[in-house]
Amino acid sequence: MKSVAVIGDNCVDFYSHLNRYYLTGNIVDTGMNLAQLGVPTSILTTVADDEYGKEMLQCFKEQGLNISHVKVAHGDTAITYMQLIEKERIHGDYLEGVLEDMVFDSEDVHFAASHNVVHSAYWGKAEGVLQDIKKANPECFISFDFADRLESHLVKELDGIVDIGFFSYREKDEKIMDFLKERMKNGMKVAVATFGENGSLALSENQVYEAGIVKTEVVNTVGAGDSFIAGFLSCYIKSGNIERSLQEGAKLAAYIISIFEPWENKR
Template identity: 40%
Template sequence: MRVVTVGDNCMDVYQELGKTYPGGNSVNVAVYLKALGVNSSYIGWVGSDKYGDIMVEAIREKGVDTSHLLRKEGKTAVTYVELIDNDRRFGEYEEGVMGNFTLTTEELYFIQTHQLVHSGIWGHTGKYFPLFKEKGLLTSFDFSDQLNHSEVKKLPQFVDYPFFSYTRDDIYIRDFLKEIRSQGSKVVVATLGENGSLAYDGEQYYKYGVKEDNVIDTMGAGDSFISGFIYGSLKGLSIDRCLELGTDTATKTIRYFGAW
C-alpha cells in the first residue's frame, strides 16, 4: 500500500507546559499510516527556523518518505494549544510558509505513483483534487469541523472518503452525510468525539462507539482515526471494520501528549 499526504503541518505549542510537538493533519495521517505498515509519503513546506528542523527530523525518524518535504525561507506553521480537562483547545494559528503552498508538476507526477492521496481543509490543496480523480487515484480529505466551508460545496465529488468532525448522532449530521454522499463520494464519515463515529455509503448508516481508556491528550485522535479507516479501506475491509480500526488507532493516540 502506498499513500501520500499533502499539505498542512504545524508545531503544536503547549505554552503552559513549555512543550512543543510536531503535527498537522497531513503529517499526522502519514505518520499513523506508517505505523500501521503503509508505505507513506508526505509533501509540504516547513520554514527555515528551529521548528522546521524539528519537524523534518521527527517525520524522518518515523520512517515517512520526506523526499518532497521542502524548506522555505520563513517560519514553520505554529498552533498554540492549551489543555482543559485533558481536552485540547486551539488558540492562535500562525500559518507561516504554508500560507503560500503549491504543488509543482514533478510533485503532481510523484503523487500519481501512490494508491491514495490525502489532504485536509487547511492544506491549500482542494484545487488539485479534480486532477487526482481524473488520474484514477483514491482520495480522502479531512474537512474537520468546517461543515459550512466553501470547499464542502464543491470538493466532495472528487473525494472518495470525506471526513468530518461533529458532536453527536442526530438528524442534522445524518442528513448532512447523505447530502455529501450524493455528490459522488464512496463513504462519508463523521467522527463524533465521545459519541463515537458515523458513516454513510449511500445505502445505510454505520455507527461505532468509543472504547473506554485513560485520556491524556486528545490531540491527533481524529487524524489517527482517519488513518485507521483509510488502512481498512485499502485492505478491502467492511465499513464496520474500518470504523473499528479507526477507533482502535485513535484510542492509542489519546494515551500520550501530542499527536505522536
Template identity: 40%
Template sequence: MTIVYNMVVYGELMICALQEKGVDTSHVQVLSGNTALTHVCRVDGERIFGDYEEGVMAEFSLNKEDIDFMCTHDLVVSALWGRVEGYLQQIHQRSIPIAFDCADRPFDKVSLEALPHTDIAFFADDVSDEESLRQKILQVASLGPKLVVATRGIKGSLAYDGQAFYNYGIVKCDVGDTMGAGDSFIAGFLTSWLQKKSIKECMAAGAASAAVTISYCGAW
C-alpha cells in the same frame, strides 16, 4: 510574559520525525520563513484551539512533478488547511482515490471545492443529534464522496456509503490528551480501507488508533 517560538525549528523537527518513521520526505517543501503553527491549550484533557499562524503555508503550491509523485501512490489524503483543494481534480482524473478531512467545516468554501473530487470524506461533529447528523452526512455525500464518515468524540463515529449508515462506538481508555484523536482515527480507518476491510472494520480500526493517541499527552 512573552513566549517566543522558533517556528523554523518546528519544521526541522517534523521532517526528522517523518524520516525516523521511514516516510519519504523528498517532496517536502522547505521555504524560507516560519512553519505553520496552531496555538492549543489543554483543559481537563480536551484540546482548545487558539490562533493559527499560517507562516509559509500561505505560499504552498504543487507543481507537475509533485502531482506525478502523488499519483504513484494508492491514496492521496488532504485536509481543510492543506491548500491542495485546487489540485484534487487533476489527481482524481488519474483514478487516484482521494480522502479529505473537512475538520468541523464540511461546508466551508475549501471543503466545497474539494468534495466533488473526493472518494472518502471525513468531518467532526460531536454536537448534533444522530438524526441531524445523518441529514448532514447525506448533504456531504450529495456533493460527490462515495463514503462519508463523521467522528463524534465520545459518541463514536457514523458512516454512510451511499446505501446504508453504520454506527461504531469508542475504544475505552484513560484519556491523557485528545489532541490528534481525529487524525489518528482517519489513519486507522484508511489503513484498513486500503486493505479492503469492511466499513465496520475500518471504523473499529479508526477507534482503536484514536484510543492509542489520546492515552498519552501530545499528538506525537
C-alpha cells in the same frame, strides 16, 4: 501493498505554560500514524529551514515517511500557541510562517497521483490540486478531512472529487444523516462522521455502518480525529471492510488521546 500520499500543512503546537511542544498538522498526524501502521506513506508539504523545520524533516525520515517531495523554504515553521484545560486542547494565536506561500506544483500532482490514496485536510491548503490529482489518475482515491466545517464552501466544491470524506459532528441525528446522504448522492463513495465520545458512523452504497468508542484515560484530545482517519484508512485499503475500519479508527484514536502527542514518537 497499497500506498498513501498525505498532502498539506505542518506546524508546531507549543504549550507555553508547560514549556512543551510537538510536531503536528492534520496530514502530519495522519501520515505518521499510517506509516507506523505499516502503510507505505509519502508526505507532500513545505517545511521551514529553522530548527523546528529541521526537526520536522528528520522526524519524517525517522518515522518512515517518503520525503522526496517535501520542500524546504527559508523562514519560520508555522506555530500554534496552545493551552491544555481539563485535558482539552485550546487553540490560541497562530503564526503561519512558510505555509503562507506554500504551493503544490505539477510534479507534486503527478507524484501524489501515483499513490492508491491521497489524503488531505481542511487546513492543508491543498484542496486546489485535488481535482488535478484525480484527473491525473482517476483510479486514485481522494480522502479529505472536512473537520467540523459542514457549512464550508469546500464541501460542495469537492463534491465528485473526494471519494472518502470525514466530518466531525456532535451526535447522530437527522441533520447529519441527510448531510451524508447528500454527499453520497453527489459522488462520495464513503462518507464518515465522527461524534467524539458518541462513536462514529459511515455511509456507503446505501448501507449505514456504526461503531462505538474504545474507552481510555484521556491525557490530551489532540490528534483524535487524525489518528481515527489513519486507523480507518489503513484498515480500509487493506480489507475494504467499513465496519472494521471504523473500529480500527476508534482503537487508534483511543490510544493517541491517552498520550500527550498526536502520534507516538518511536525514535
